[in-house]
Amino acid sequence: MRSSQLWLTRSLVVLGAGILLAPNLSAQSLLNDPDWVERHLQTNAASEESAASEFSVFSGQGTSTKPDFLTLLHPEFEQPAASANHRLQLAPQVRELLMLMEDDPVDAQEQLKRLEPRLKMEDRALLRIVLLLRLERPRTARVLAESFLLELPDDPRTPLVHLLRNRALLALDEPIALDGRLEEQVLRTLPARYQQELLEALSADAEARKLPLAALGYRLNLLANLETASTADEQQVLEQLRKINSLTQLEVISELHGTVSVVRTWVPELYVELLWEQGQHARALELLSQFLASAHEYKDAEQVHRLEGLQIRMQSATRTRPYRIGVILPLSTTNRRVVQLVRETIDGLRLALIAEQEGRLPRVRTAQPELLDFEELERSGALAALTEDASTDNASLPWQLVFRDSKLHPDHTRKMIQELVEQEQVSAIIGPLTRRTSETAAEEAQRFGIPLISLSLTRSVPDIGEFVFRNNLSWELEIQTLLHHAVDYHQARRFMILYADNRQGREKMRLFWEEAERLGLEIHGAEPFSSQQKSFVPSFDAFTRKLRPLTPEQEETLRELDEDLEPEHRFDALFVASGSLSIRSLQVVFPYLEVYGMEDTLLLGDSGWHNYALLFATGRRGLRKLVIADDFHMESERPEVREFMALYERMFFFAPTKQRPGNYTTYAYDTAGLLMNLLRVEQNQNSTALKEALLSLSGYPGVTGELHFTENGEVQREMRLLRPRGVSFRALN
Structure with a gap:
């Protein structure tokens, strides 16, 4: 043991030179040249692996000799009740330095330099590992942590050092180290936040190694532990439970984690549903009746409601x-x-x-x-x-x-x-x-x-x-199709909106505005209209900036010339949301397009424009560049x-x-x-x-x-782009 401590002490002297010595002595600093440290702190990889495997429930290849799910749920992973006598006890100075490192690692480095002579060698090593991580030197932190664990496997600080080593490995994008003995000690001796960190890391590692049941088991351990349950994500656990398609695995989970609320509440229902999917209808209905009676007995109203709904669905399905x-x-x-x-x-x-x-x-x-x-x-x-x-x-x-x-x-x-x-x-x-x-x-x-x-x-x-x-009809698809056509084929970037003042018109105006903003386009204004409206002069004056303020000189010039203010078209396209109005109501707009010189302006029409009455409407010659979106084209x-x-x-x-x-x-x-x-x-x-x-x-x-349908049941289809030509509509796509 003394030789081990002596070896670690020498290592610490070398490491300390890089962290605490003056700048002119830092040629071999961990912060400046971590590769130098690694060359001078080589460990016997074979002996290290052997020492680790002595306690690990995983083989050298990172897999268990038992089935992956049962290995995780083996009693050695059960979390014993934390006792104050088993808690890791650190000196007050060490605890204060650890907290300071979280807030200000540079100041903590100075404090460590001042206090180092009064600290135990093991505490100095622990603090330096934490400081290296805070200073973003994970490679060097990993080397020191592995040296600590190899030379002092029985030190009470090893569970925390094991966690710190895994932090360093994660920072290096490397797989975490697995050691069953140290993991059990983390759960028994360290505070809740460290226990949570361990279980979440183990769960993520299991998912990365394609062991979903092992990952689920670690999350269930989080929920089973009173100290970590409040921070665990029950919804994520439920989603993982829903992915299980084995009755045996659900039985094992129920047996080993029956006290966990999400298991007690949902596994019976999931078990019945899986039985049903496998064609065991009679057995599913029998068990469902038993689970429902139990839920009634315990007066669990929410579960009763869910199970009754499941029973109704299953009974209905048998009679379809x-x-x-x-x-x-x-x-x-x-x-x-x-x-x-x-x-x-x-x-x-x-x-x-x-x-x-x-x-x-x-x-x-x-x-x-x-x-x-x-x-x-x-x-x-x-x-x-x-x-x-x-x-x-x-x-x-x-x-x-x-x-x-x-x-x-x-x-x-x-x-x-x-x-x-x-x-x-x-x-x-x-x-x-x-x-x-x-x-x-x-x-x-x-x-x-x-x-x-x-x-x-x-x-x-x-x-x-x-x-x-x-x-x-999907209004969202309608709007998206029109906007993408305007941008892709007409290079339109600036838009005006004219919309029917009813529910459908207002909603389409909102959807058009939001989609345009999402695409980084400009909306220069929006004007409502109604079926009773007789004049659109104010709306078109606003569109074409005929109402823009003039200087006195400009007004005098117009009076002298006896001219009106010429309209300005500071937009590339006009979207007209017809809402549910008829073509007879819409055709009131047509003459204004010609009067205001907008015959060649790109006009975007919603599905309400796809009406054969449009082909014979008065004033249609003002619609030279009308494009309509709809989902059905009878001439296709x-x-x-x-x-x-x-x-x-x-x-x-x-x-x-x-x-x-x-x-x-x-x-x-x-x-x-x-x-x-x-x-x-x-x-x-x-x-x-x-x-x-x-x-x-x-x-x-x-x-x-x-x-086809999206995952929430909403229809998706390709919209048709149409243009009136003669006495028919011609498809553009």
Whole structure:
């Protein structure tokens, strides 16, 4: 032992020369030349590894001889109750210097120089390691820490030095050192903040080595320790628990960490869900009843609520009829606008049923074409198997659409959703159309665990739950498409906004402004207008700066010349958000574009401009550079659109009105077609699997474009850019 202390003392003398001696003696300073120190402090790597492995539960390759999860949860990792008798006791001077190093390492260096003769050798070494780290010399700090641990393995300071060595390794972007004996001592002898540092470092190291269960175990130890539980992240632990797909692993976690709140609260539910996913439905329902009874006994209202919801979803799923889809619409409304939307929706659903029976529906993309060798597939006969219809006989599938009336009333909507699920046993639900009823329907669908695809314009509906989706026009995509086109193809940087003074117009104005600012573009003004507005002179005067202040000399010059102030176009494009106004209301604006010399100004129009009445509107010649964004273009050459239009003309063009398909016809057609595509596949014929299939959809070639859903259930599709030409709209993309 004396020889070890002597060796370390010599090392400290060398290290001290670099930290504490005068500048003229610092040629061998740790701060100036850490490589010199490393050359002169070589340790026997083999003996060091041997000494470390004597106590480590990990092998030399950094893996355990036991399964990774069980190794971590072995009793030697249990955290004993901290006792004051086992705490590391440091001298008051040492504690004061450690605190000073946190705030002012330079001052702490001077204090250490003054106090060094009165400090023990071990304390001097500890303080120098900390000081080196604070002075950002991790390589030298690691060398000294490893020397300390090798020569003084039984010193009470070794747990703290072990932590400091790992700090140095992390600063060097190297893996941390693993030593089971020292880790146990950290948990037993050091304050809570050091225990937390150790467990978080071990968890991060386990994740880096692809040992997710070991990482989870360390986080559970954080929660189990009363001193560190308050700083642990329960949500992160819950997310890791949700990723476990082994019943055995959940059983082990429950047994070893059953006292941890997040385990006690969530593992029973996760265990039941995993049983259900594995097809053990009877066992899952049996255990769920037991867990629910226990939650009632302990009066855990929150857990009771969650487990009851899970029970309802599972019981509903067992009764689902895969070829039956629920539809909830305001069938009895007398509101003319809503009646029109209901009619459009029913038309789309009807067309989807006919297209399915005739084999005309587009099919869900199940593989990326570029990943397949089609020539090889064709030679082997596999191509025919891939493209063969799962059912082979479309007409043999008993598709049913079960309608219910929302009556535009949330409470009645709730009852109808319950009826569709419990009595009609539908596998999915389409609708409703309006915001309030869609929100209520979404809450009920989430409670029952039945996928619902709302046709509402309200973008927040999918946020209600994981079983809720939305398929309608995305105003955000509309705005982004227009702005990117203006910037990329017209080099526009400065914009003016004219917007309808209604909910849709104001919202689109806000979205346009925010997206422009995000892209670093300039908004030079925004003016509202209404359908009753007769004159737009003030708005266009403001746009073109005809209202700008003039000097007396300028005013006198204009009077002498008997001229008006010429308009200035200090913007590159004008965005007009039509809101829900008709073309008749919009065409009041057209003459002003010509009068104010804006015929060649880039005009950006939202989807409200995509109306065939625009092609015959008075004053349209002022719209030379109008670009419109919408998601459906009936004149598109895409095969899905041509198939749809042929079917639509066959079914509806006999009517005297010769009405074109409305937006809700296309959304309903795509939604019903997508659901029928997915439900044809047997493994998608339960609610959870159908929900996952919707979320993992790589692309469905609908008539409104290639669509898929984001992780929160919001539809995404490529928008069409259109320009009026003659008596039609021409696609720009």
